Amino acid sequence: LQVNKLARPASAHRQTARIEAFSDGVFAIAITLLALDLRVPHLEHVTAGNLAHAILHEWPAYFAFTLSFATILIMWINHHARMAWVQHVDGLLIFSNGLLLLTTTALVFPTSLVGEYLTGPAGTTAVATYALVVLGASAAWNVFMIALQPERGLLLPGVPPAAVAATRRNVRFGFVFYAVTFGLSFVNAYLGLGLLVAMWCFWGATAYGALNVSARTHDALYNDLGEP
Amino acid sequence: LQVNKLARPASAHRQTARIEAFSDGVFAIAITLLALDLRVPHLEHVTAGNLAHAILHEWPAYFAFTLSFATILIMWINHHARMAWVQHVDGLLIFSNGLLLLTTTALVFPTSLVGEYLTGPAGTTAVATYALVVLGASAAWNVFMIALQPERGLLLPGVPPAAVAATRRNVRFGFVFYAVTFGLSFVNAYLGLGLLVAMWCFWGATAYGALNVSARTHDALYNDLGEP
Amino acid sequence: LQVNKLARPASAHRQTARIEAFSDGVFAIAITLLALDLRVPHLEHVTAGNLAHAILHEWPAYFAFTLSFATILIMWINHHARMAWVQHVDGLLIFSNGLLLLTTTALVFPTSLVGEYLTGPAGTTAVATYALVVLGASAAWNVFMIALQPERGLLLPGVPPAAVAATRRNVRFGFVFYAVTFGLSFVNAYLGLGLLVAMWCFWGATAYGALNVSARTHDALYNDLGEP
Amino acid sequence: LQVNKLARPASAHRQTARIEAFSDGVFAIAITLLALDLRVPHLEHVTAGNLAHAILHEWPAYFAFTLSFATILIMWINHHARMAWVQHVDGLLIFSNGLLLLTTTALVFPTSLVGEYLTGPAGTTAVATYALVVLGASAAWNVFMIALQPERGLLLPGVPPAAVAATRRNVRFGFVFYAVTFGLSFVNAYLGLGLLVAMWCFWGATAYGALNVSARTHDALYNDLGEP
Numbered sequence: 001l002q003v004n005k006l007a008r009p010a011s012a013h014r015q016t017a018r019i020e021a022f023s024d025g026v027f028a029i030a031i032t033l034l035a036l037d038l039r040v041p042h043l044e045h046v047t048a049g050n051l052a053h054a055i056l057h058e059w060p061a062y063f064a065f066t067l068s069f070a071t072i073l074i075m076w077i078n079h080h081a082r083m084a085w086v087q088h089v090d091g092l093l094i095f096s097n098g099l100l101l102l103t104t105t106a107l108v109f110p111t112s113l114v115g116e117y118l119t120g121p122a123g124t125t126a127v128a129t130y131a132l133v134v135l136g137a138s139a140a141w142n143v144f145m146i147a148l149q150p151e152r153g154l155l156l157p158g159v160p161p162a163a164v165a166a167t168r169r170n171v172r173f174g175f176v177f178y179a180v181t182f183g184l185s186f187v188n189a190y191l192g193l194g195l196l197v198a199m200w201c202f203w204g205a206t207a208y209g210a211l212n213v214s215a216r217t218h219d220a221l222y223n224d225l226g227e228p
Numbered sequence: 229l230q231v232n233k234l235a236r237p238a239s240a241h242r243q244t245a246r247i248e249a250f251s252d253g254v255f256a257i258a259i260t261l262l263a264l265d266l267r268v269p270h271l272e273h274v275t276a277g278n279l280a281h282a283i284l285h286e287w288p289a290y291f292a293f294t295l296s297f298a299t300i301l302i303m304w305i306n307h308h309a310r311m312a313w314v315q316h317v318d319g320l321l322i323f324s325n326g327l328l329l330l331t332t333t334a335l336v337f338p339t340s341l342v343g344e345y346l347t348g349p350a351g352t353t354a355v356a357t358y359a360l361v362v363l364g365a366s367a368a369w370n371v372f373m374i375a376l377q378p379e380r381g382l383l384l385p386g387v388p389p390a391a392v393a394a395t396r397r398n399v400r401f402g403f404v405f406y407a408v409t410f411g412l413s414f415v416n417a418y419l420g421l422g423l424l425v426a427m428w429c430f431w432g433a434t435a436y437g438a439l440n441v442s443a444r445t446h447d448a449l450y451n452d453l454g455e456p
Numbered sequence: 457l458q459v460n461k462l463a464r465p466a467s468a469h470r471q472t473a474r475i476e477a478f479s480d481g482v483f484a485i486a487i488t489l490l491a492l493d494l495r496v497p498h499l500e501h502v503t504a505g506n507l508a509h510a511i512l513h514e515w516p517a518y519f520a521f522t523l524s525f526a527t528i529l530i531m532w533i534n535h536h537a538r539m540a541w542v543q544h545v546d547g548l549l550i551f552s553n554g555l556l557l558l559t560t561t562a563l564v565f566p567t568s569l570v571g572e573y574l575t576g577p578a579g580t581t582a583v584a585t586y587a588l589v590v591l592g593a594s595a596a597w598n599v600f601m602i603a604l605q606p607e608r609g610l611l612l613p614g615v616p617p618a619a620v621a622a623t624r625r626n627v628r629f630g631f632v633f634y635a636v637t638f639g640l641s642f643v644n645a646y647l648g649l650g651l652l653v654a655m656w657c658f659w660g661a662t663a664y665g666a667l668n669v670s671a672r673t674h675d676a677l678y679n680d681l682g683e684p
Numbered sequence: 685l686q687v688n689k690l691a692r693p694a695s696a697h698r699q700t701a702r703i704e705a706f707s708d709g710v711f712a713i714a715i716t717l718l719a720l721d722l723r724v725p726h727l728e729h730v731t732a733g734n735l736a737h738a739i740l741h742e743w744p745a746y747f748a749f750t751l752s753f754a755t756i757l758i759m760w761i762n763h764h765a766r767m768a769w770v771q772h773v774d775g776l777l778i779f780s781n782g783l784l785l786l787t788t789t790a791l792v793f794p795t796s797l798v799g800e801y802l803t804g805p806a807g808t809t810a811v812a813t814y815a816l817v818v819l820g821a822s823a824a825w826n827v828f829m830i831a832l833q834p835e836r837g838l839l840l841p842g843v844p845p846a847a848v849a850a851t852r853r854n855v856r857f858g859f860v861f862y863a864v865t866f867g868l869s870f871v872n873a874y875l876g877l878g879l880l881v882a883m884w885c886f887w888g889a890t891a892y893g894a895l896n897v898s899a900r901t902h903d904a905l906y907n908d909l910g911e912p
Contacts, residue, residue, distance in 0.1 A: 253484030
């Protein structure tokens, strides 16, 4: 009987283990592939000064790399926290998770666009495309959270419904925010980018706080609910 | 004795653990590398309108990216479900799994082809190449399912022979379907592509339904058979 | 006491778990990156026939892709089998493992070379470079097997010394074989490539047989020796 | 009660499991992507001799590849050893870990720079950029070790405070060393590179020794402190 009690969390966990592993893999690869956009400049006249100048001139690429890296990192932290609630896996969860991974993976494309076109006359198009892909990721998060609604029966017993509802409100707000950002990007590239950075700071601060609460109480965010 | 009972699933599982981890890794990387085909357009006259036009003009690349992403995602879901049946690993299983990973990895090549040539006069060749690689993946699935035939003794006790037989019929049908699609791709590129999309919808709907049954009954598809 | 017996394999395993996970990751990525060498041909006059011709013309790239894929797959199978013997991890094991991963990763470079230059006058140089990198991987395997010598105390109790000695003989023979292949590659590119393929068939058949024995006896190759 | 004792390490471990898995993934991908900088030379007149000459001419790329491979490998070994101390995860740990992964990932960029510009007049700029990214990684390690200060309560009980303090001194020394190296790189490219190699030898020897102690005593470095 005691042995059974021990065995249960392991087998319950198995339903989500490979999804977490696969998603972790995609997040890790998507975040690392961003570095391929940091391109070595090709110079006509090679001097130490020219190379330094050319490297510094590529600052939008470093900025876009850092922004996307932070975005994917925070998405991974949140994905981790939400998957910790899950006991059973159904079609909607798997497919919304797939849509989330697709948009995360696709982020490498507008990151390149922003890195190459931000400072020129096509900066608005580049940032708007970036905002559009982030909007797609936000849509995926919204479907993902619909899949996690308590009444659908995928959650572990003991996950507080209020926490689920709060996350749903957050991702709905995020969707509206990114839709507005998409529109404003056409007005001014730096305005659009500023809003994306601001949103990242908000998600980052939220995750930072939640992780600290989790560490202090030894459960909360990463609570696997396996120990009473 | 109780302890032995507990230890058995863990050690039985160890035979498949690294194969699943390695395959997950290859699926995750192959699916993410697809994003490298979303290339930044290079413009002669940079304006916001020209960039937007050039981005929209690349729609076949986005379409091919989405199709291949969905294809690999569904292959991963099915791989996951089939590996959950496996207790022991032999040469045929490992090598057919390797062939499956090879064809999955190679999918990035015809995805590029379709993204670049779909709308032009070489669209038929591009789609036929795509269908040929998918046909190769289907062949690998067929060998994989031969390796899982119940009489070969690799399956966990309790896997219903009817489920194995149904999967074998599915992958045999898939092979014929892709062979026909390969032939028809030479007639018309969009016809070939339409058949590939239709097949994807079929596999997707099947997996979606199976995952829902699995979630509702708390076993079926992902049943690890470790708990009676 | 019974609980301790149960806990031991888990904690002993933890010493090798992250090395296996990291190595699996590198093998999986190295094998998948090979696909990036399957490049879309760029045509001056785009017709269905021209594209088909250009795709078929790239056959050395497909051949090199398949050869390297098979090589890395078999290295992964063997790595898996040898790591299953390991209980403790020391500096020599970690660093020889690192050298093995470095040479495996580097294999993407001569794969490209062979894909591009095999059929021309520089085929000998391309194949010799390929053989040289494989020779480096073989050197890494030899150091790896030195690290696993029974008297160094890293192995699990119960690993048969005869099996370790047999593997050491195999990898020593491999090193000599690849050194000879490297030399003969300068004479004729296809001779060198034929020897590499022959060796791959030999390793493949050996692994295939060992995996079948393992499946039949339910231990042998993947025996984790955790259960008596 | 005995069962509880067994269950605790597993559930405590779960807090760090996905961070280790994700970090392992990023390290593994970053180390493997380096190989993409080993570029196939394009020749005007293809002969076996010309190709051999062109391959040998690219030696700075092989050197940079090996240096970065070794750097990331040692960072992974150390990351592994430090994460083995951790019981709880908070915001500072996750974000400093993220900064560490970002700088590790970014290393592919100066690796390309050094591979392409080392021998020419812009060698100083290339090596200085390399040193700057390593300096960033060192800064991340310093924040990471601040997160692991014993009084912050994230460590497993039993981690010796002296070991933590020694690591903190090491990473602080590393930061000063890399800052000096950055400055000296502008004087002479080979001087800067020599210092980076020397530091790598130092970290490598330290890790090698620590791993050997760990193997001999069956705990130390990789001690998960789960067994008394």
